[in-house]
Amino acid sequence: MNASAPVTTPAAPSRRAADQFIIEASGLGKTYGSHCALQDVTVQVPPGTIGLLGPNGAGKSTFIKCLLNLETPTTGSAKVLGVDIRARNRASREKVGYSPELDCQIAAMAGCEYVTYCGQLSGMPFRKARQRTHEILDLVGMGQERYRLVDTYSTGMKQRVKLAQALVHDPEIVFLDEPTNGLDPSGREHILQLIGSLWKDLGISVVMCSHLLRDIERVCDRVMIIGHGRLLEHDSIAGLKSRHRRIVEIAPAAETERFQTVLTQAGFAVVKLSNGKLRVESASDSIEWVLELMRAHNLPPAEIVSNPDALHELFIKSISADHG
Amino acid sequence: MDSSLDLSRWREVPRGVAYRRWSIVSTGLRQLLRTRFFKTLLSAAWGGGFMIAVGGFVFSQSLADGGWLQNLATRMGPRAEAVFTVVTGLVAMFPDIVVHGVFTLIFWAHSFLGLWLSLLALTVVVPQLITRDRGSNALIVYLSRPLTSTDYLLGKLGIIVGVLALVWTGPLIFGWLLSMLFATDRDFIVYSFSPLLRALAFNGLSLVVLASLALGVSALGRNSRITTVVWMGLWLMMGVISTPPHAPDWFKRASFTHDLSEVRQEIFRLDSALSAAAAQLPLLDQRFVGNLAAAGKRAEATDFNGALLGLSIFVAASSFVFFRRLRPE
Numbered sequence: 001m002n003a004s005a006p007v008t009t010p011a012a013p014s015r016r017a018a019d020q021f022i023i024e025a026s027g028l029g030k031t032y033g034s035h036c037a038l039q040d041v042t043v044q045v046p047p048g049t050i051g052l053l054g055p056n057g058a059g060k061s062t063f064i065k066c067l068l069n070l071e072t073p074t075t076g077s078a079k080v081l082g083v084d085i086r087a088r089n090r091a092s093r094e095k096v097g098y099s100p101e102l103d104c105q106i107a108a109m110a111g112c113e114y115v116t117y118c119g120q121l122s123g124m125p126f127r128k129a130r131q132r133t134h135e136i137l138d139l140v141g142m143g144q145e146r147y148r149l150v151d152t153y154s155t156g157m158k159q160r161v162k163l164a165q166a167l168v169h170d171p172e173i174v175f176l177d178e179p180t181n182g183l184d185p186s187g188r189e190h191i192l193q194l195i196g197s198l199w200k201d202l203g204i205s206v207v208m209c210s211h212l213l214r215d216i217e218r219v220c221d222r223v224m225i226i227g228h229g230r231l232l233e234h235d236s237i238a239g240l241k242s243r244h245r246r247i248v249e250i251a252p253a254a255e256t257e258r259f260q261t262v263l264t265q266a267g268f269a270v271v272k273l274s275n276g277k278l279r280v281e282s283a284s285d286s287i288e289w290v291l292e293l294m295r296a297h298n299l300p301p302a303e304i305v306s307n308p309d310a311l312h313e314l315f316i317k318s319i320s321a322d323h324g
Numbered sequence: 325m326d327s328s329l330d331l332s333r334w335r336e337v338p339r340g341v342a343y344r345r346w347s348i349v350s351t352g353l354r355q356l357l358r359t360r361f362f363k364t365l366l367s368a369a370w371g372g373g374f375m376i377a378v379g380g381f382v383f384s385q386s387l388a389d390g391g392w393l394q395n396l397a398t399r400m401g402p403r404a405e406a407v408f409t410v411v412t413g414l415v416a417m418f419p420d421i422v423v424h425g426v427f428t429l430i431f432w433a434h435s436f437l438g439l440w441l442s443l444l445a446l447t448v449v450v451p452q453l454i455t456r457d458r459g460s461n462a463l464i465v466y467l468s469r470p471l472t473s474t475d476y477l478l479g480k481l482g483i484i485v486g487v488l489a490l491v492w493t494g495p496l497i498f499g500w501l502l503s504m505l506f507a508t509d510r511d512f513i514v515y516s517f518s519p520l521l522r523a524l525a526f527n528g529l530s531l532v533v534l535a536s537l538a539l540g541v542s543a544l545g546r547n548s549r550i551t552t553v554v555w556m557g558l559w560l561m562m563g564v565i566s567t568p569p570h571a572p573d574w575f576k577r578a579s580f581t582h583d584l585s586e587v588r589q590e591i592f593r594l595d596s597a598l599s600a601a602a603a604q605l606p607l608l609d610q611r612f613v614g615n616l617a618a619a620g621k622r623a624e625a626t627d628f629n630g631a632l633l634g635l636s637i638f639v640a641a642s643s644f645v646f647f648r649r650l651r652p653e
Contacts, residue, residue: 068468090470094338098468104461108355108452120347121469123338135331165465170334202331 020082022047022173022205023067027076029229030062037062039229040076045207047173049199051216051237052209053315054226060209061101063226064175068098081172094123097166097174101181101209103158105150111157112137112146115164122169129168136164141190155182163191167198173205174198180215188215195219217311225318232318240314241307246282248290249273251303262297282306344471348479353486356449365445366490372437373495373502379430380503380516383423386412388508414605415511421604423515425597431496431523432592438492439530439584443559445487450538450555451548453480454646459546463650473650477539484535493527496520519592526591530584533635537580540642543649573627577634586631595623 023045030038038059054060065071067078069085069092078085083092106114112133119129137146140160145153150161159182166174179195180188196219198204210216216223223240225233233240252259256276263270263280271279282289287304294302356362385393386408397408415422457463466476500520504513541555559581566579576582589595598620602613625631 070464070467089472090341090475093468094470096468098464100461100464100468102461102464104464106462106465107456107460117347117351118465118469120351121344121466121471123340123344123470124334125339128334128336132332132334139331169338202333 020047021045021079022081023078023207024082025067025076025078028063028066028073028078029075030059030066030071031074037229038066038073041226041229041231042076043224043231043234045222045224045234047199047203047205048222049196049206049208049220051220051223052207052226053213053216053223053311055319056211058226059229060226061177062229064098064177064207064209068093068096068175095169095172097169097171099162099166099174099176099179101177104162105153105158107151109150110147111142111150111153111161111164114150114161115168118165119168124169132168132170133164136167137161139167139194140164141187156184156187159183160187160191163194167204171204173207175207175209177209178211179208180210180212192219213309213311213315223311225315227319233314237311240311243314246284247307247313248280248282248287249305249308250278250280250290251276251305252278252300253302254300258297259299259302262293262299266293338470341471341475344469345475345479345482348466348476349482349486352452352480352483353490355452356483356487359448361448362445365441369438369441369491369495370498372434372441373499376430376434376496376499377502380427380500380512381506383426384503384507384509384512386415391508418605419509419511419515421597421600423512424519425601427516427519428522428592428594428597431519432588432594434496434499435523435526435588435592438496438527439581441491442488442530442534443581445491446484446534446538447552447555447559449484449487450542451551453483453539453542454650455542455545455548455551458543458649459548477646477650480539480542481535484538485531488527488531488534492530493524496523496527522591522593526588529587529591533580533584533639536639536642536646540645543646573630576627577630580635580638583631583634583638586625586628587635589623589625590628595620595625598623 021044023043025041025043028038028041029036041063052060052063062071066073067080067085069089073086080092081095085092106117109117112130115133115137116126116129119132120126124132134146137160140163142157142160142164145157146161150158153161159179163176163179166176176195180191183191192215195206195208198206199221206219208216208220217237220237222236223233224231235243250259250263256272256278260270260272260278263278269281273279280290287306290304293299357366382393385391388394394408397404454463457466463476467473497520500516504516507513537558538555541558542551544554545551562579563581566576566582598616602616602620607613607616
């Protein structure tokens, strides 16, 4: 490291106030011929890490593309970071990063050259862009392969370089479309940690589109569920879970039958799952009552998980309700 | 792996749209200049520019009393010396016809080389403009940034302008400037300026046509090979098809190279230069005078308006294609 190089300290995150919405959509719609891909989406999204859920073809990507002006909305209006996307087309994307689902590399460019170029396209001077490029590529876990041509990258490396190009210009909001696709388990873990830290440490809001509900549940604090082009749910994860029926899953170390009997006698609806776990409907989020029962009946130790797959159930419920 | 967010922040005001467009141009040109093919092409193009300079310099030496050209003529014998004396006399007495005519001829000849090298360069450039970005979905990378499709197009147009400037306009101006640097008389500057402007006008018109054609062909597909084939088909195949002398005019106009040739003849007005030389210069050899007049007749543009119409259709069709196709997929 050059001794004269400026010391980079993590700056305090310049967070947007919670009442300053990062996305404001009003009646946003998009139709392709007779097919309605997005229908009357009205939403105000506060800063944070937001998960965008929905089945294939639900309109998630169309929603993001409309916000980025990659698709022209047929109806309605929208603001990103308080800037009207139609009235101020370029300005609405100045502090926005986007990592699309599809590979989008520019051929015949090395990884670091590509990310620097993307920084320049966002208005960064070359030197600054090059400096940030190396920092970001370190951050996404790319080593010497950054000097190789992007065309030769594996799926995982392409995913990392896509994330790097979305972050190089220090945006205030990043849209990530399936950011963990094609990553190996350790790479996925690393990227999820990074995405989770973006808002926490840097104040960069994240809108993450994924089919992997566990990923969303892990890094996001809010969720939007889209189905058939309509916004079905928008709430914090905590809020959504509180509306969901409480479930406790118990995996007893031994005496599963006695566990079941005790729970049934205590008046709980118990289902024995094929993996030997007991699924119990609970009245509250707390698991104190289970521990109380185990103490009282001298039951053997057990693994207890509160609200497992709550998001998954909620997602299925929302989609089913939409199907009517 | 540890995901420490020890990261510098960038909170400066982003540079304007002109800088972002320039980034597209400079990066595109840098990528091209790395290839051996392009380096060879540039050597040929600047070699052509150097030839203009040499031609101009040799011609200008005709007025240099005691110059190397005169010495050479003296060494070659009385016949060469007589020719030299006649040429010197003609240049001194009729600079408006001789200097203007010779430079028109030099720039007219260079326009063939310039156009040919530009077409060759564009064969490499065309697949790298829009086709490659469409094929690799890179269009999204551009349009999800503070750039519009117009900015993107202007950036790509800038690459074409840069290429043509490097292989055609640059060598042309360089050659003229270098030859004028050693010119022995002010007349050479004064009377070569109009042919230079005509050469630049043809260069500019060709730039408009070639740029829109290149962008249109590049926007046609997502496969580089197909784009190259279409470009070469449009250039070579149509050029060959329109060659037969008795082919109808409308058929010939289907070749943009034929149309550009017609426009070249009209802009350079080589016919006027040759006819003026035949009519006004006191030449004793009547066969030479007849040849000059006949060459002037042959250099006339025969279908200038039709060629312009053909080129306009090419430009309009190409513009329609690239504006239609320029949406991210």
